[in-house]
Amino acid sequence: MAAPRKSAQQVAAREKARQKAAEFTARHEELIELAAKFIEHNDAAETTEAAAQEKAEKIIAQGKADAETARQDAGRVVAQMLKTGESKSAVAARLGLTPAVLKKYMPAQNEEAGSSQGSAGTEAD
Numbered sequence: 001m002a003a004p005r006k007s008a009q010q011v012a013a014r015e016k017a018r019q020k021a022a023e024f025t026a027r028h029e030e031l032i033e034l035a036a037k038f039i040e041h042n043d044a045a046e047t048t049e050a051a052a053q054e055k056a057e058k059i060i061a062q063g064k065a066d067a068e069t070a071r072q073d074a075g076r077v078v079a080q081m082l083k084t085g086e087s088k089s090a091v092a093a094r095l096g097l098t099p100a101v102l103k104k105y106m107p108a109q110n111e112e113a114g115s116s117q118g119s120a121g122t123e124a125d
Contacts, residue, residue, distance in 0.1 A: 075105040 081091045092102040 071105070078102065078105045 078091060081094070082088065088102060089099050092099045095102065
């Protein structure tokens with residue numbers, strides 16, 4: 001059998017190269033599409049996380065405001081208890097607090113007393 005001609009070998013080599021190039025191009029196009037999907041999903045995830053973070057910050061801020069309102073209400077109750085003539089240590093014991101912790105509730109009570117009596121102690125944070 002005769003050896004294939006050089007031109008036939010070149011044609012076969014070119015065809016093989018074209019086939020490999022077509023496979024490479026198809027794989028490259030598929031990778032581009034997959035990369036685009038990845039970027040789309042990743043952007044959606046980041047947007048979702050940012051929205052959730054914003055909601056969480058709003059909830060935390062509202063919780064802090066609600067907690068501060070509740071502390072002020074607790075301070076008013078402490079003031080009412082002290083107005084009955086009970087000592088600070090007795091009120092603290094009744095509430096299960098130390099006198100130092102009870103004082104944390106007193107600034108709110110002092111502000112109200114200061115505005116109604118005209119003289120109040122220093123405010124503490």
